[in-house]
Amino acid sequence: MNDKHHDVFASAFEAIKRARDVAQAIVAIKDAYGVDHVTYHMAHMISGNYDQPFVRTTYPDSWVSRYLQHGYVKVDPVVQEGFVRQLPFEWREVTMTDAALVLMQDALAHGLAMNGYSVPIVDKVGRRALFSLNTSMADEDWTAFVSGEAEHLSELGHRLHRLAVFEVYGEHDPVPRIGPRERECLALAAQGKEYTVIAQLLDLSEHTVRAYLKSARLKLDCSNIPQAVGKAVKLRIISL
Incomplete structure (x- = not known):
């Protein structure tokens, strides 16, 4: 491993650990790697009765306001x-619609660069987030940067996500760790499937299906399966 790459990664990783919040952490990453901007975006967070995205970015407030006012998030290909x-990607790989081109032209007009790299994050309870870097480096330099730092950037993205989850929920994360089979059984139960049907669809015994659903129900702190299904939908563990 190149010592220079490792030193920069180690510095950024330790900075995230020391950071009081995500906003401070992304500034530290930006400074460590010398990129123009860094953004962390958790798709949805559940806090009380609120369901909203959690976003922290180093982009200037003027651009963030313009981005929101024009509803660019709906057409932003990144x-x-x-x-x-599922896998990290360079922004040049994304599909550019006509609406996306308008966004990109507006960003260029406001002095923002077009080269970027994003790390999709899916944690153990199914939450999705996106960690992105944006730079004005020349294409050749940027390609070399991504090639040398891709593994490190993935680690930093996941470490940043843990900091974000703690910032939002503290020690009381409301989303329990539901296993894949428990999630499958809940999803089928949400469709109104009976135990016998779920067992056939998943090639399991009816006893095993009942055990998975009971386990999921207890983890969700519910007294019956309909309540567990409703809570799983609210917490985005499953979708209807």
């Missing part, structure tokens, strides 16, 4: 693709 992709 956001739209980033929350369905």
Whole structure:
């Protein structure tokens, strides 16, 4: 491993650990790597009865305001693709619609650069987030940067996500760790499937299906399966 790359990564990683919040952490990452801007975006957060995105960025307030006023999040290809992709990607890979081109031209007119790299994050309870860097580096330099730092950037993104979850929820994260089989059983129960049908669909015994659903119900702190399904939907563990 290149010592220079490792030193920069170690510095950024320790800065995230020391940071009081995500806003401070992304500034530290920006400074460590010498990029123009860094953004962290958790798709949705559940806090009480609120369901809203959690976003921290180093972009100037004037651009953030313009971005929101024009509803650019609805056409931003980095956001739209980033929350369905599984692997990190360079922005030049995204599909550019006519609306996206308008966004990009507006960003250029406001002095923002077009080269970027995003790391999609899916945690153990299914929350999705996106960690992105934006730079005015020349294409050749940027390609070399991504090639050398991709693994480190993925680690930093996941460490940043842990900091974000703690910032939002503290020690009381409302989303329990529901296993894949528990999630599958809940999703099918949400569709109105009976135990016997779920067992057939998943190639499990009815006893095993009942055990998975009971386990999920207890983790969700509910007294019955309909309540557990409703809570799982609210917490975005499953979708209807």
